């Protein structure tokens with residue numbers, strides 16, 4: 001089985017570039033999907049407390065053929081658990097549900113600027129990292145002002161920001177900020193709900209390479225240097241989404257895909273979501 005490429009994190013660790021996400025994976029299928037994904041070669045699993053399937057994630061890890069220390073597990077603190085003490089309780093509850101002593105990456109799921117608690121929550125994650133309850137810490141859905149605030153106040157730079165990113169929402173300014181600060185960009189909804197599958201640059205690259213539209217788009221993320229976490233609860237989809245390393249897009253194809261950016265979100269606006 002082919003080794004998956006890994007990206008360097010700014011705390012000296014590394015993360016597999018490609019993983020799979022568990023959002024909307026049914027509770028009673030989660031352990032199975034985790035086991036299947038690991039058996040196929042995935043080493044990065046993206047979970048969250050709000051997905052409601054952390055217990056299945058844990059069961060999948062315990063019953064998989066791949067040792068725990070070879071798997072990179074992410075989970076996230078949900079919006080109603082922000083704040084200095086509440087976030088600590090939320091992290092402990094996630095660890096208990098998954099059934100592990102620590103996770104590899106803990107994220108703040110959304111900044112929820114109206115709550116005014118993301119800085120306190122970030123300080124809690126720093127403490128939990130220093131106490132060894134989580135290995136690496138990062139954020140999700142943060143914009144530049146939110147990142148500047150937590151970095152400015154604590155001096156601790158998140159290892160990663162998990163953001164909505166796909167051909168119709170390419171996030172160039174945020175990616176440039178990440179690059180300047182050594183933050184890995186991780187793309188959620190990387191397939192953009194399939195809305196670009198029929199776009200001419202995607203179809204042309206798919207035809208030339210003999211790959212599917214989904215694989216072309218995932219390969220585009222890889223070549224941008226992003227980590228990417230498509231979801232699929234179908235085994236065929238899981239296998240397809242990992243099969244990205246025996247072809248490459250040309251510079252012209254990358255440039256053609258960059259023209260598809262129309263700033264269109266499929267999910268909420270992080271400035272307003274709470």
Ligand code: NAD
Nearest residue numbers: 021022023046140188189190191192214229230231232237
């Ligand atoms: P996605 O872009 O992975 O799309 C999923 C949809 O595409 C599903 O309907 C799936 O069946 C289909 N699909 C998957 N592989 C396919 C293939 N090869 N060909 C055709 N269709 C295919 O989107 P997503 O699930 O929204 O996002 C992926 C992961 O990102 C989630 O599971 C979750 O872990 C994470 N996420 C994070 C946030 C956040 O706020 N941090 C928000 C949403 C999602």
